[in-house]
Amino acid sequence: MSETAIYEKSCYVFRDGHPEHLRIRNYTEQDIEALIDIQRECFPPPYPSELWWNREQLLQHIERFPAGALCAEVDGRLVGSLTTMITPFDPAHTEHGWAEMTDNGYIGTHDAAGDTLYVVDISVSPAARGLGLGKQMLQSAYELVIALGLTRLLGGGRMPGYGAVQHEVTPERYVDDVLHGRRRDPVIGFLLHCGRTPLAVVPDYLDDEESANHALLMEWRNPLLSLRGR
Structure with missing residues (x-):
């Protein structure tokens, strides 16, 4: 599979017990306005509109790494997106910021010679x-890692x-509490359900008051690398 290969998958999801058709594919220039609308729905005011995807960023995703620019349609309506890039990664050096890693979302830092597929953004329409x-x-991104x-x-x-408990516990203790069921966190819990495992807490990752600017770096490792002699 080359970087320019087109990804497309069809399956079904269920709403109140009723099946609806899901299509996951690469997004194109024709999808840009709908993708910006999804950002608007996901991050309404007072979230600053200048932090939504803009046309130039989305064009750069499509040009620099088209295989990693994914969107989701349910019954023909665009309702989600996942943007990725490739980067080298050294597990001994985990600290970085989102803006530094992703070139402020323009993915000018995409490096096809890297070993890691990095999640730049994932958004799902509230509806x-x-x-x-x-x-x-x-799951589609995991398939891309393997391919x-x-x-x-x-x-x-x-x-x-x-953020609400930052004066009571360290971020590492907070994560440990989540992993041992003493606390719940909606994002960490979601990623655990998706098969991701924690690597390290990263300070000053993103301007995010709710997280006290922290993030939990989480990975999904390719289980088939041994078949490739790696």
């Missing part, structure tokens, strides 16, 4: 939540419950 779209899109022979999928997960 389509509860259908399992986030998990389905991440490209990469080592892992990696991304910084928000810790939206941490």
